[in-house]
Amino acid sequence: MPDGANGNRPGPEGSGRSVLAATMTGFARTLRAAGVGADHQRTQGLLRALRHLDAADREQVYWAGRLTLCAGPDDLPRYDRCFAAYFGGERARPSRGAPPMVTITRHTVAPGGAGDGEAGDGHAVPATASRAEVLRTRDVARMTAAELAEIHRMMALLRVPRERRRSRRFTPAHRGRLDVGRTVKDTLRRGGEPARLRRKAHRTRPRRVVLLADVSGSMAPYADTLLRFAHALVRSEPRATEVYSVGTRLTRVTAELRHRDPGTAMREVSRAIPDWSGGTRLGEELKEFLDQGSAARGAVVVVASDGWERGDPALLGLQMARLSRLARRVVWVNPHKGREGYLPLTGGMRAALPHVDAFVAGHSLAAFQELAERLSHA
Known part of the structure; x- marks a missing residue:
């Protein structure tokens, strides 16, 4: 079996088959990120083909994937490059030689661009499958504009199924x-x-999900990526998702996030939110949200904030206790939790944590993917 991203070697038993399926599913995701139409149906075709082949033979795996995952001639060079990058080493090559590791060039949005699909500075940003994995786990606050645009493009492909x-x-x-x-x-x-x-x-x-996204000044490096995750939530289940921005005012932005195009959705959200990069009064905003009705009743409520509360932490704790009684589960997403050595010492976090069911990170694409998996089974 070719060495996958985790080096597992699936055998004939059930556990081996599941490892093989996970490896090939990850490979198909890499291909889709490179522009190859390796959808779910084609991936299942590959897995069916491998049942009749020797999965330990790199050449057989290469040709099985090439014949099932590629939709046309334009996909072949991308497939070759992704195969070499994902499985590493020398791939089983066709008669015409090709280097074992080549960069996959993608055109991404320039910094300051309004969103996906809009013209940027015209530069092509090279990215390999291994580089994409590095970006997946990197803190978005420490990325360059080009890297952030690549992460936002991958975020647009995120799907969040619900229980x-x-x-x-x-x-x-x-x-x-x-x-x-x-x-x-x-x-x-x-x-x-x-x-x-x-x-x-x-x-x-x-299951309904309600997301309260902090757009205050302290959350500025993460707010855009957080709202793009909110767009993925709304796009996956439009009728079972509500999104509010919180800061100095509570603003419902669900309707704006229902646009299919992420760039259009982000522009509409930008116009709708009046308190970008302002202060944080989570206790007051949470009270207003709970006083409006029963949107939280029976739902999974996600509060995304770093906990820098300018209001009274005691009020925040009181409203969090009230929220925990109404909601099915309360999940708090803090981008700083992903940093080594982080301790929740701010007044807002100390007041909120006793009433939280899950406290998770929200600093990278990988963290948001883990959050999506958590919400799928909440």
């Missing part, structure tokens, strides 16, 4: 409890003749 929960409403079903009303109506429609018994079952719907 389904049972609704109180019913829907017709083949199995389930007896639907007396529909059964009686069918009987009357047939003139009193016995009719087939009708059944019903509870509907399911995705």
Whole structure:
């Protein structure tokens, strides 16, 4: 088996198959990031092909992937470069020689550009699969503008599926409890003749997520990436997601984030938020949010903030206790938690943490991917 990113060698047993699937799924993600149309269906085709091949033979893996994951001639050079970068070493090459490691050139948005898909400075930023992995774990506050644009492009591909929960409403079903009303109506429609018994079952719907994003001055290096994660949340489940910005004012930005294009969504959000880089009064904003209604009831509430509270920390603690009683789970995302040696010593964090179910980092693409996985099973 070719050496993957984690060096695992899948065998014939179930655990080996799962490692093989994880390795090839990661390879397909790398290809998609490079512009190859290696979608879920093509990835499944590759896994089916490898069941009939020797997965320990690098050449067979190379050709199986090339034949199943590539959609056209333009994908072949990208595939070759990604294969060499992802699996490392010398790949099984076709008759025409190619260097084992080449950069994959992508055009990214220039610093200060309004968003995805807009013209930047025209420079091409070289990126390899290994470099993309380094960027994935790097603190966004320490990135160059070109690196940040690359991270935002990858963030646009993020999907956040949700766990389904049972609704109180019913829907017709083949199995389930007896639907007396529909059964009686069918009987009357047939003139009193016995009719087939009708059944019903509870509907399911995705668990709601409410995100409160701190856009104050202390969060400025992370606010843009945080809102792009919010865009991914809304895009994945538009009807089961609410997003608010918090700072000196509480502002609902869900409608603005429903634009499919991230650049358009970010421009609309920028116009909607009146208190960019201002102060932080989380206690007052949280109280306003809870007083508006029951948006938090039964939802997973994510508070994204560094905890620098300019208001009364006691008020924040009181409102967090109130929130924890209403919400299914409360997750606090702090970008500084990803730094070595960080301790939550600010007044706001000390007041909030006793009422938080999960305290996670929010400083990198990898951290947001872990958060997405957490929300998928909350």
